Amino acid sequence: ISCDKPATWGGQWHCSHFRSVGAAAHLRFNLWNMNKSCSQCNAHLSGNIMVYRPRLVEKIGAEKVAWLERNQDLVRHEIPYLKRLKSVFTKKAKRLEKRYEGFGACAAM
Incomplete structure (x- = not known):
């Protein structure tokens, strides 16, 4: 979601969280918050958020992204x-x- 690497890229893929698990542990398993990302963007560019966010808006819509951004629920x-x-x-x-x-x-x- 955060770069243009093709599916044939030989590197490692990660499950990248739009809101990090450290900042929003309650969204760890939320499917809107989890997206495929290359290891370089996820690990070395902190998710490459400048590209991640607009593409997430394209994927799930601005309303859901806004919900993710403001969600502070406590979840058990x-x-x-x-x-x-x-x-x-x-x-x-x-x-x-x-x-x-x-x-x-x-x-x-």
């Missing part, structure tokens, strides 16, 4: 919620793995 994640969250991400990961399995076969041809 209960076990059932975390189990449901794990299930959602497991399904997403399996779907992505299946989608990208075909790319390896194409590259071998």
